[in-house]
Amino acid sequence: MKQSSLLLVDDDRLVLDGMSDWLREKGIEVAEAASCQQAKELIDRSGFDLVLADIRLQDGDGFDVLEHCRRRRPDTSVILMTGYANAQTGLEALRAGAFDLLTKPLLDEKLELAIDRALSQRKVIEENAKLKAQLDLRFGMENVVGQDHRMRKTFDMIDSVADTRATVLITGESGTGKSLIARAIHRRSSRRDKPFVEVACGALPETLLESELFGYVAGSFTGAMGDKTGKFKQADGGTIFLDEISTASPSMQVKLLRVLQELEFEPVGGTKTIHIDTRVILATNDDLARAVADGRFRQDLYYRVNVINIELPPLRSRLTDIPLLAAHFLTRIRAETGKPVEGFSDEAMAALQAYRWPGNVRELQNVIERAVLLGKKPLITPEDLPRDLAVSSPTLARQSVGRTLKESLAGPERQIILETLQEHNWNRNATAEQLGINRTTLYKKMKRLGLETPLHSVMEVSH
Numbered sequence: 001m002k003q004s005s006l007l008l009v010d011d012d013r014l015v016l017d018g019m020s021d022w023l024r025e026k027g028i029e030v031a032e033a034a035s036c037q038q039a040k041e042l043i044d045r046s047g048f049d050l051v052l053a054d055i056r057l058q059d060g061d062g063f064d065v066l067e068h069c070r071r072r073r074p075d076t077s078v079i080l081m082t083g084y085a086n087a088q089t090g091l092e093a094l095r096a097g098a099f100d101l102l103t104k105p106l107l108d109e110k111l112e113l114a115i116d117r118a119l120s121q122r123k124v125i126e127e128n129a130k131l132k133a134q135l136d137l138r139f140g141m142e143n144v145v146g147q148d149h150r151m152r153k154t155f156d157m158i159d160s161v162a163d164t165r166a167t168v169l170i171t172g173e174s175g176t177g178k179s180l181i182a183r184a185i186h187r188r189s190s191r192r193d194k195p196f197v198e199v200a201c202g203a204l205p206e207t208l209l210e211s212e213l214f215g216y217v218a219g220s221f222t223g224a225m226g227d228k229t230g231k232f233k234q235a236d237g238g239t240i241f242l243d244e245i246s247t248a249s250p251s252m253q254v255k256l257l258r259v260l261q262e263l264e265f266e267p268v269g270g271t272k273t274i275h276i277d278t279r280v281i282l283a284t285n286d287d288l289a290r291a292v293a294d295g296r297f298r299q300d301l302y303y304r305v306n307v308i309n310i311e312l313p314p315l316r317s318r319l320t321d322i323p324l325l326a327a328h329f330l331t332r333i334r335a336e337t338g339k340p341v342e343g344f345s346d347e348a349m350a351a352l353q354a355y356r357w358p359g360n361v362r363e364l365q366n367v368i369e370r371a372v373l374l375g376k377k378p379l380i381t382p383e384d385l386p387r388d389l390a391v392s393s394p395t396l397a398r399q400s401v402g403r404t405l406k407e408s409l410a411g412p413e414r415q416i417i418l419e420t421l422q423e424h425n426w427n428r429n430a431t432a433e434q435l436g437i438n439r440t441t442l443y444k445k446m447k448r449l450g451l452e453t454p455l456h457s458v459m460e461v462s463h
């Protein structure tokens, strides 16, 4: 463990020498300053774990040193010393942020104790910071992988909205990472130490959902024995994540609108209004605009939740993210299982990029997990992938027994078109020409095979 370092500030040479000898004997690394000015210089130059400063100094006082530390080195603990302590100075010292105020002379256990306490408090702070960094690593953006330009835009958006109270609507197909992003927003906000409460709105019948969200008072319905706190209240000060929001019933939608607008509600069967400070994040894999058009979703609620919309693109349109995510999951699963799998063969990677991924990132994660667990070689090859996937790799087309010719051909065809598109930077004229088909045929095939032009290529081509 690192030796603790301490700065001793006193303009009395005798005190300075005597105390620093004594401290060094205790195994503490000591630097000395004989004036306020010198102390500040030393503090700027190198950080200390602890500063021990006399209040009376010729060119200022210990409070100056304390304030300098607070500003420049907020992690450093400061203990002030005085020959003439009274209750007033003691209070002042603590208010100004000193860890302790000690009365001289000091060569006794009292000093040792104070130093021990200050240093161990520091250790606790350091430990907490380390734990927090680990948590951030698990849930923060570090854990959300993506280099696709739309994902990068999403990360920027998360950064700018995280620390506001703004309602965020996250949309995207199942498995695209909506829940993960909701959590990331919470973890990057100043609410991170308060609860993150998740409610799958589609999983509960209407009446249950209502009491789940808003709570109820005793006796409001058969079986309501005591009061129950709702999720909105549980998430007070933190974040509530309402998943599958499009399934909310009309009356639930009215209630939600009110909570979003007024931050207040009454529990089921109750008359007392409850006020909350809860940040709301919503998600859906439904097209909400469509739901509004169909009359399934209130327009006013739609406007209220659709202020900030994070739209997660399907995995099949994020081709560059596939290798990145695959490597991310491989590393994680390898660490968990200890299986010595090193990577993917070119054919396996091509198959991963050619597949349509109806289950998006979740499906990719499962596929990698399975491949790592079942794989017997250092490299994952198409044989380690599920049949649906492996078949889209041209080398395996022969094995597609029991499928129609059209099905068997779709995989290789998609792969060939994809590779040609990539080779020509998604320029369709050039691709069609090389493949010997006309442009309309190419369009139709791309549509059928789910090949969408990544937006960045569109931009590159168009200017």
Ligand SMILES: Nc1ncnc2c1ncn2[C@@H]1O[C@H](COP(=O)(O)OP(=O)(O)OP(=O)(O)O)[C@@H](O)[C@H]1O
Pocket: 143, 144, 145, 146, 172, 173, 174, 175, 176, 177, 178, 179, 180, 181, 285, 325, 328, 361, 362, 365
């Ligand atoms: N960009 C990403 N980086 C790393 N992991 C991801 C990413 N996106 C999704 N995942 C992982 O994929 C899985 C599915 O993501 P998540 O549960 O957030 O999807 P979802 O959109 O909420 O799905 P559903 O609509 O079914 O609720 C999770 O294990 C998640 O950690």
Ligand SMILES: [Mg+2]
Pocket: 178, 179, 180, 243
């Ligand atoms: Mg989810």
